[in-house]
Amino acid sequence: MSSSPAVEIDGLVKRYGGRTAVAGLSLVVSPGAITAVLGPNGAGKTTTVECCEGYRRPDGGSVRVLGLDPHRDARELRPRVGVMLQEGAGLYPGARPRELLTHLARMYAHPLETGQLIEWLGLHDAERTPVRRLSGGERQRLALACALVGRPELVFLDEPTSGVDPAMRRSIWDLLSQLRADGVTVVLTTHLIDEAERIADQVAIIDDGRLVATGSPAELTSSDESTVQFTGPPRLNLSTLGDALPPDAVVRETAPGRYLVAGTVNPQLLATVASWCAAHDVLPEELQIGRRSLEDVFLELTGRRHA
Amino acid sequence: MTFSPAPGAAPVTRMLLAQTAFETRLLLRNGEQLLLTAVIPALLLGLLAAVPVFDTDGYDRVDFLVPGILALAVMSTAFTSLAIATGYERRYGVLKRLAAAPLPRWSLLLSKALTMLVIEALQVLLVGGLGMALGWRPHGSVFAVVILVVAGTLAFAGLGLLMAGTLRAEATLAAANLVYLLLLVLGGAVIPLSQFPDGLQPVLAATPTGALAEGLRAVLADGAGVPWAAVGVLAAWAAAGMAAAARWFRWE
Ligand SMILES: Nc1ncnc2c1ncn2[C@@H]1O[C@H](COP(=O)(O)OP(=O)(O)OP(=O)(O)O)[C@@H](O)[C@H]1O
Ligand SMILES: [Mg+2]
Numbered sequence: 001m002s003s004s005p006a007v008e009i010d011g012l013v014k015r016y017g018g019r020t021a022v023a024g025l026s027l028v029v030s031p032g033a034i035t036a037v038l039g040p041n042g043a044g045k046t047t048t049v050e051c052c053e054g055y056r057r058p059d060g061g062s063v064r065v066l067g068l069d070p071h072r073d074a075r076e077l078r079p080r081v082g083v084m085l086q087e088g089a090g091l092y093p094g095a096r097p098r099e100l101l102t103h104l105a106r107m108y109a110h111p112l113e114t115g116q117l118i119e120w121l122g123l124h125d126a127e128r129t130p131v132r133r134l135s136g137g138e139r140q141r142l143a144l145a146c147a148l149v150g151r152p153e154l155v156f157l158d159e160p161t162s163g164v165d166p167a168m169r170r171s172i173w174d175l176l177s178q179l180r181a182d183g184v185t186v187v188l189t190t191h192l193i194d195e196a197e198r199i200a201d202q203v204a205i206i207d208d209g210r211l212v213a214t215g216s217p218a219e220l221t222s223s224d225e226s227t228v229q230f231t232g233p234p235r236l237n238l239s240t241l242g243d244a245l246p247p248d249a250v251v252r253e254t255a256p257g258r259y260l261v262a263g264t265v266n267p268q269l270l271a272t273v274a275s276w277c278a279a280h281d282v283l284p285e286e287l288q289i290g291r292r293s294l295e296d297v298f299l300e301l302t303g304r305r306h307a
Numbered sequence: 308m309t310f311s312p313a314p315g316a317a318p319v320t321r322m323l324l325a326q327t328a329f330e331t332r333l334l335l336r337n338g339e340q341l342l343l344t345a346v347i348p349a350l351l352l353g354l355l356a357a358v359p360v361f362d363t364d365g366y367d368r369v370d371f372l373v374p375g376i377l378a379l380a381v382m383s384t385a386f387t388s389l390a391i392a393t394g395y396e397r398r399y400g401v402l403k404r405l406a407a408a409p410l411p412r413w414s415l416l417l418s419k420a421l422t423m424l425v426i427e428a429l430q431v432l433l434v435g436g437l438g439m440a441l442g443w444r445p446h447g448s449v450f451a452v453v454i455l456v457v458a459g460t461l462a463f464a465g466l467g468l469l470m471a472g473t474l475r476a477e478a479t480l481a482a483a484n485l486v487y488l489l490l491l492v493l494g495g496a497v498i499p500l501s502q503f504p505d506g507l508q509p510v511l512a513a514t515p516t517g518a519l520a521e522g523l524r525a526v527l528a529d530g531a532g533v534p535w536a537a538v539g540v541l542a543a544w545a546a547a548g549m550a551a552a553a554r555w556f557r558w559e
Pocket of ligand 2: 086
């Protein structure tokens with residue numbers, strides 16, 4: 001396996017009319033790994049991936065896929081790159097899963113055996129149902145199968161597990177691990193933090209068209225910072241606590257009645273939190289100190305603006 | 308099962324044939340499409356041959372009707388059916404997704420053309436067979452018929468693709484059916500153009516359906532050679548429609 005990057009995005013800019021969807025994003029994807037592009041709605045995940053797939057032309061910066069230009073070298077790239085569009089779009093509504101897969105397989109030199117692929121993805125019971133009548137999850141899985149059938153060396157999967165039930169999500173995760181084990185490079189987008197944390201070798205957090213953090217899940221969560229969490233009555237006014245905390249610490253209500261303080265956790269910080277609670281007659285239940293989870297990192301990096 | 312990469316495109320002729328067979332199969336399975344391409348033409352031929360509703364311009368009833376119904380059949384496939392199918396393929400992202408497959412764009416278009424020719428061949432068998440059962444005897448040159456049908460197909464396909472590539476799928480569905488209906492009545496398929504006001508006749512004769520119906524009638528009923536005027540009209544439509552489609556067609 002060569003060690004040159006599978007995908008190299010450098011300063012990518014993409015605008016739609018007046019608005020900038022991707023604003024100078026750079027990202028390197030290593031071959032043979034699973035890279036998760038994680039970000040909230042509208043962050044620019046699909047736009048970024050579609051620039052790599054050759055669907056959109058960058059307004060600035062450059063994109064190289066397998067060392068090639070997604071536009072100029074599209075012909076050479078097509079057999080080598082598998083594509084799954086968001087929401088499993090692009091399936092003939094009148095076709096049936098098996099015939100659609102068999103048809104796509106005919107476009108490749110060494111396709112996968114469609115029967116096995118159907119088994120793997122649990123589509124056996126639906127193989128003769130027209131696409132337009134498939135459930136959302138079945139459609140997703142069929143679109144995933146379509147991305148894989150040509151035995152590509154790199155796949156772009158736009159939200160492969162959205163709308164899929166938990167059991168099926170797990171089996172898709174297994175499938176993705178199998179892809180990696182077999183040497184396929186996987187780039188996927190997701191909103192699901194636990195998905196990124198669990199299966200990705202590299203996570204790229206993007207927000208507002210920018211890369212805000214990248215690294216392995218362990219790298220992203222390891223830092224001196226950790227957290228104090230407690231529960232209490234919902235909608236406490238946190239402004240005075242914020243003022244009392246040291247400048248590097250922040251506090252947020254992550255869910256009604258759940259509070260998170262992130263910063264350098266030491267006895268002083270804990271004392272500050274406890275005395276603020278006492279002053280406000282709040283009993284901090286389930287008070288605990290923890291390492292930051294990827295969720296904390298994600299919310300901290302992308303959530304402040306939305307909070 | 309192993310997913311170990313083994314990328315590679317199939318030979319382009321194999322992709323082309325596969326795509327043609329696949330699209331043909333989907334069309335033949337689609338009830339609404341069959342209504343337009345098979346049921347309506349066959350029904351009209353049967354009914355109008357049996358019941359003298361319209362004057363037939365001095366021709367024998369079936370001799371007049373068969374060429375007109377063939378023109379209608381070509382329009383139903385190369386315009387209405389193509390526009391509707393392509394409009395929905397665009398809407399559901401099928402065209403977008405196919406662009407990521409090894410099938411080159413030109414061979415996708417070529418396979419659509421081949422698909423239409425296959426369907427049209429089946430329509431010719433259906434309409435011709437039914438016509439013969441009703442006493443029609445074909446005359447004229449097969450070559451001239453083939454030229455007309457191919458020119459007509461290109462003329463309709465350009466317009467159909469233009470519509471499918473610029474309008475929303477629902478609008479394409481409505482507009483393609485409306486045009487089908489209008490040209491069925493006004494395009495000389497079942498009502499002789501001579502029945503329309505003098506000022507309108509040259510306009511109607513210059514529509515693709517008018518040119519195709521009159522051209523096919525000249526060959527099949529009058530035994531004329533290649534009616535170059537009609538072929539010219541169809542070629543002009545084809546050139547204009549294809550150029551406009553190439554310019555404005557949006558794949559997404
Ligand atoms: N074709 C388009 N025309 C105009 N604006 C667009 C277009 N496609 C995307 N956008 C805008 O660009 C921004 C980024 O969109 P994008 O689809 O890349 O986000 P995303 O991260 O994939 O979001 P989601 O998680 O909802 O799929 C959004 O604000 C979106 O409204
Ligand atoms: Mg998206």
